[in-house]
Amino acid sequence: MIKIFKGNVIFTKTMQSFEEHKNSYIVTKNGVVEGIFEKCPEEYADAEIIDFGDSLIIPGFNDLHVHAPQWLNMGIGYSEELLPWLEKYTFPLESSFEDEDFARKYYRLFVDDMVKCGTTRACIFATRHLRATEILMELLEESGIGAFVGKVNMDRNSSDALQEDTQTSIDETLALVKQDKEKREKAALNGELPLVNYIITPRFVPSTTAELMTALGKIAAEYDVPIQSHLDENLDEVAWVKELHPECRSFTAVYDDFGLILPGKTIMAHCIHNTDEELKTLKEKDVFIAHCPQSNFNLSSGVMPLRKYLDMGMHVGIGSDVSGGHTLNMKEHIVEAIHASKCYHSVHRESAPLSTSEAFYLATKGSGSFFGKVGSFEEGYDFDALIIDDTNLLHEKQLDTLQERLEKFIFTGTVDNITNRYVKAKKVTCK
Amino acid sequence: MIKIFKGNVIFTKTMQSFEEHKNSYIVTKNGVVEGIFEKCPEEYADAEIIDFGDSLIIPGFNDLHVHAPQWLNMGIGYSEELLPWLEKYTFPLESSFEDEDFARKYYRLFVDDMVKCGTTRACIFATRHLRATEILMELLEESGIGAFVGKVNMDRNSSDALQEDTQTSIDETLALVKQDKEKREKAALNGELPLVNYIITPRFVPSTTAELMTALGKIAAEYDVPIQSHLDENLDEVAWVKELHPECRSFTAVYDDFGLILPGKTIMAHCIHNTDEELKTLKEKDVFIAHCPQSNFNLSSGVMPLRKYLDMGMHVGIGSDVSGGHTLNMKEHIVEAIHASKCYHSVHRESAPLSTSEAFYLATKGSGSFFGKVGSFEEGYDFDALIIDDTNLLHEKQLDTLQERLEKFIFTGTVDNITNRYVKAKKVTCK
Numbered sequence: 086m087i088k089i090f091k092g093n094v095i096f097t098k099t100m101q102s103f104e105e106h107k108n109s110y111i112v113t114k115n116g117v118v119e120g121i122f123e124k125c126p127e128e129y130a131d132a133e134i135i136d137f138g139d140s141l142i143i144p145g146f147n148d149l150h151v152h153a154p155q156w157l158n159m160g161i162g163y164s165e166e167l168l169p170w171l172e173k174y175t176f177p178l179e180s181s182f183e184d185e186d187f188a189r190k191y192y193r194l195f196v197d198d199m200v201k202c203g204t205t206r207a208c209i210f211a212t213r214h215l216r217a218t219e220i221l222m223e224l225l226e227e228s229g230i231g232a233f234v235g236k237v238n239m240d241r242n243s244s245d246a247l248q249e250d251t252q253t254s255i256d257e258t259l260a261l262v263k264q265d266k267e268k269r270e271k272a273a274l275n276g277e278l279p280l281v282n283y284i285i286t287p288r289f290v291p292s293t294t295a296e297l298m299t300a301l302g303k304i305a306a307e308y309d310v311p312i313q314s315h316l317d318e319n320l321d322e323v324a325w326v327k328e329l330h331p332e333c334r335s336f337t338a339v340y341d342d343f344g345l346i347l348p349g350k351t352i353m354a355h356c357i358h359n360t361d362e363e364l365k366t367l368k369e370k371d372v373f374i375a376h377c378p379q380s381n382f383n384l385s386s387g388v389m390p391l392r393k394y395l396d397m398g399m400h401v402g403i404g405s406d407v408s409g410g411h412t413l414n415m416k417e418h419i420v421e422a423i424h425a426s427k428c429y430h431s432v433h434r435e436s437a438p439l440s441t442s443e444a445f446y447l448a449t450k451g452s453g454s455f456f457g458k459v460g461s462f463e464e465g466y467d468f469d470a471l472i473i474d475d476t477n478l479l480h481e482k483q484l485d486t487l488q489e490r491l492e493k494f495i496f497t498g499t500v501d502n503i504t505n506r507y508v509k510a511k512k513v514t515c516k
Numbered sequence: 517m518i519k520i521f522k523g524n525v526i527f528t529k530t531m532q533s534f535e536e537h538k539n540s541y542i543v544t545k546n547g548v549v550e551g552i553f554e555k556c557p558e559e560y561a562d563a564e565i566i567d568f569g570d571s572l573i574i575p576g577f578n579d580l581h582v583h584a585p586q587w588l589n590m591g592i593g594y595s596e597e598l599l600p601w602l603e604k605y606t607f608p609l610e611s612s613f614e615d616e617d618f619a620r621k622y623y624r625l626f627v628d629d630m631v632k633c634g635t636t637r638a639c640i641f642a643t644r645h646l647r648a649t650e651i652l653m654e655l656l657e658e659s660g661i662g663a664f665v666g667k668v669n670m671d672r673n674s675s676d677a678l679q680e681d682t683q684t685s686i687d688e689t690l691a692l693v694k695q696d697k698e699k700r701e702k703a704a705l706n707g708e709l710p711l712v713n714y715i716i717t718p719r720f721v722p723s724t725t726a727e728l729m730t731a732l733g734k735i736a737a738e739y740d741v742p743i744q745s746h747l748d749e750n751l752d753e754v755a756w757v758k759e760l761h762p763e764c765r766s767f768t769a770v771y772d773d774f775g776l777i778l779p780g781k782t783i784m785a786h787c788i789h790n791t792d793e794e795l796k797t798l799k800e801k802d803v804f805i806a807h808c809p810q811s812n813f814n815l816s817s818g819v820m821p822l823r824k825y826l827d828m829g830m831h832v833g834i835g836s837d838v839s840g841g842h843t844l845n846m847k848e849h850i851v852e853a854i855h856a857s858k859c860y861h862s863v864h865r866e867s868a869p870l871s872t873s874e875a876f877y878l879a880t881k882g883s884g885s886f887f888g889k890v891g892s893f894e895e896g897y898d899f900d901a902l903i904i905d906d907t908n909l910l911h912e913k914q915l916d917t918l919q920e921r922l923e924k925f926i927f928t929g930t931v932d933n934i935t936n937r938y939v940k941a942k943k944v945t946c947k
């Protein structure tokens with residue numbers, strides 16, 4: 086099925102610059118971009134054209150790291166650093182997701198908020214509760230946006246209410262992985278790919294025993310399921326991991342030794358305090374780094390050396406890390422990534438600050454690449470898009486280029502400027 | 517005239533902690549706070565009570581440094597640092613304010629936006645144009661918020677369109693200062709103090725000749741008018757000042773030598789790269805430092821060593837510095853101040869991050885002190901207040917204290933949570 090979208094198209098094929106196509110036509114076929122044209126090609130003369138006039142058409146935002154249950158805690162508890170913050174704020178809240186009604190109520194608000202903010206794909210940590218995780222996946226499927234979702238695994242050093250029995254954690258994960266496999270096989274019969282998929286989600290090394298990590302690594306390998314976790318976020322955390330695993334060369338090595346780094350299919354959030362040896366592993370294993378600058382500010386975690394990672398050619402995307410971050414709005418996280426890089430630059434003058442195109446790329450194609458051909462309008466990419474009506478932001482004729490209009494939206498716009506959202510060319514409804 | 521405001525009162529008398537008064541009555545007389553009571557005192561039984569139910573009552577925000585004409589440029593040009601940014605973006609825009617109609621149109625939008633954001637007092641740079649500056653002062657008077665406003669002085673190193681003749685700059689400033697004096701004398705006959713006043717505003721050292729600075733210093737001293745300018749914002753700027761004034765010991769010394777630091781009546785914005793000798797002068801002369809963290813991030817200016825200044829007992833307030841900053845919303849600048857301090861902490865571990873109460877204090881009483889008894893609800897303070905309806909931010913019973921509710925508003929609320937604004941107990945209307 087052909088659908089054509091008309092408007093002012095802007096996106097980042099590469100990090101270095103924006104691609105701008107004023108008043109152009111994006112032709113899509115079965116949800117995938119065929120091409121961008123100044124005039125509508127004759128062969129598509131009969132196809133439906135959705136004309137957005139002077140609005141901007143930009144790729145949807147992709148959130149590479151977020152904790153759905155923590156949505157309720159946004160803005161709370163930032164006087165603490167990571168470990169006491171988990172104990173004092175996060176664990177008590179997450180334990181409430183034992184209750185299915187509670188889970189349904191707040192996961193619905195989380196999903197609605199995510200859609201409203203213009204996130205079209207996300208990699209999501211649920212809680213350790215199987216049923217609540219299923220509910221979250223159902224709600225995401227209903228919403229129309231894409232996601233990887235994982236039940237959190239945590240069988241040590243957790244609160245009484247959250248700590249799992251090792252075997253139960255393994256069994257429940259396996260059940261969810263098998264369920265996901267069946268869903269994918271069923272969809273494949275119709276030539277489809279589900280938008281919501283499972284991802285194995287050990288909370289972080291201090292929360293998972295060697296036995297559990299080993300088992301999860303085996304499940305991931307056997308069923309070819311991606312993995313997400315946290316790495317080198319906070320100095321106290323790094324020291325703790327060293328104490329827990331003196332047999333491993335580093336924090337990264339713990340994951341690697343237990344089979345939890347699947348090449349090209351693993352996300353590690355934060356990556357602030359990595360050694361060069363760790364970076365070598367992350368690069369070799371093609372790990373996606375979820376940069377979470379707002380969370381890193383809020384929890385005093387430090388500033389990630391982003392420029393170094395970009396120079397190394399690492400995969401980097403941006404995560405809201407709610408509720409380490411205090412908003413799901415990826416626009417804000419683009420600004421925070423620029424700010425963090427400028428902070429870093431003020432101390433390390435040789436490390437260039439992030440440009441707007443680089444930051445935009447990270448939150449669209451950078452994060453999106455984890456989902457496949459997502460986050461760009463190049464041929465063959467899924468048409469995940471936001472329509473931006475920025476009329477209220479424009480005054481006089483001072484904004485000449487689409488880039489300036491996009492920058493104005495990113496720095497000064499609100500979610501109300503987003504008038505339409507699409508995933509694979511299908512409209513996503515905002516409640 | 518007695519007016520009583522009822523609600524959940526929270527403010528910062530000191531930086532160290534919030535004062536919370538649940539369901540309490542703030543009694544005001546002629547716009548000034550008489551006291552806060554759990555029950556309405558009998559002597560006020562006949563007075564008007566404005567009951568805000570479960571809403572929060574907080575002090576209005578005070579913006580210690582902002583450029584009104586640059587409102588149009590918010591979000592634009594942050595790939596540049598200060599000096600090229602001025603040339604490329606700021607000077608061309610400011611030259612448009614020669615046109616009175618343009619000035620009226622955009623100063624109106626600026627003032628409306630400031631009111632909407634909950635700013636109740638501000639120290640404002642206009643442009644070098646006398647008539648546009650008067651228009652801005654008129655619009656501020658109509659709005660009901662308080663402000664110091666200055667026509668910018670700039671007679672060297674400016675764009676052709678903006679550069680002034682030295683004598684014209686002096687004459688126009690003197691005219692505005694005299695006008696302001698007359699206004700104050702006239703108001704004093706009715707026992708009143710005008711809310712909008714003049715402040716002498718040399719742009720910064722590179723823009724003002726020795727002759728102009730000397731003349732402005734004399735006017736300030738003779739008419740007892742406050743002064744605002746920029747100091748030690750950017751390393752290239754600091755080097756330039758050193759080149760321009762080899763006869764002075766430092767950037768601060770230039771202002772001081774030319775009589776532009778009036779004890780207790782001077783604001784210097786930024787103060788990032790000061791030497792200890794400069795800080796000694798700023799402390800001795802009781803200078804107010806306008807901390808502009810968002811602008812400093814955007815323009816890669818560096819991170820101000822705020823904790824050091826607080827430890828020294830300096831006067832510090834927060835400025836939006838639009839359009840170095842990209843929003844007038846002081847709530848966002850409170851968050852940025854916390855983030856900047858956490859960044860600084862990640863490099864200088866001995867420098868403690870800013871707590872929420874400290875950051876809130878800076879944007880209320882810290883900035884407010886420049887205006888008199890402003891920014892707190894202690895006895896004798898002007899009742900400048902915002903009413904916050906945070907119903908949409910509250911879920912379950914997870915927020916026990918007014919502090920947590922205020923933090924939630926600051927990090928996750930929007931201007932739509934502000935339902936009412938007061939200056940000196942008089943309602944300010946939001947358009």
